[in-house]
Amino acid sequence: MAADRTGELRERVAAIDGTRDEWFRGGWVRFGSIGRRVCRFRAVRWFIAGPLSALVSWVMVRYGLFGVEAGREPDALDIATNWLRMPTLMHMHYRIIFADESRVVTEWDTCPIGYENPDSLETCETVMNIDRAIIGRLGGRLEVAENLLEGAPACRLIITADTCSGRTSS
Numbered sequence: 001m002a003a004d005r006t007g008e009l010r011e012r013v014a015a016i017d018g019t020r021d022e023w024f025r026g027g028w029v030r031f032g033s034i035g036r037r038v039c040r041f042r043a044v045r046w047f048i049a050g051p052l053s054a055l056v057s058w059v060m061v062r063y064g065l066f067g068v069e070a071g072r073e074p075d076a077l078d079i080a081t082n083w084l085r086m087p088t089l090m091h092m093h094y095r096i097i098f099a100d101e102s103r104v105v106t107e108w109d110t111c112p113i114g115y116e117n118p119d120s121l122e123t124c125e126t127v128m129n130i131d132r133a134i135i136g137r138l139g140g141r142l143e144v145a146e147n148l149l150e151g152a153p154a155c156r157l158i159i160t161a162d163t164c165s166g167r168t169s170s
Helices: 006-015 022-038 042-063 076-083 085-089 118-138
Strands: 095-099 103-108 140-146 155-161
Touching (some): 076 118, 076 155
């Protein structure tokens, strides 16, 4: 059984929490608002979930944009540290519930991009593909275990290290 490293991940995230960008966070909320309007169309959902997610994740990881560093991470703790740079820098509120080498669990009491209505669930799932793609390029997997829009008290996201050794991030 892997050792509990929750405190270590919290310290890592706290160390990068010094620079917050409310302007950038506001941009994501505006992106969420646009997403609600355009994701009514199946072709747009396909484009965001597929080609756009692949391109955005490739650019972010390849060039280390928004604090996400290029390269595959060795375990779930490193993957989560890397991925959590973006929401931390954008002052998005989340909690680290548990962390070890194989699994990290985070909770979000509110949607970082402003989805509150259950009618936004399909849009939420579409947009979450960008995060899934980023974490995939970092060497992991992202699962939405609980979702606010489905009546859960918080969104619970689980990050695991991808154990398939043949995958590459490029």
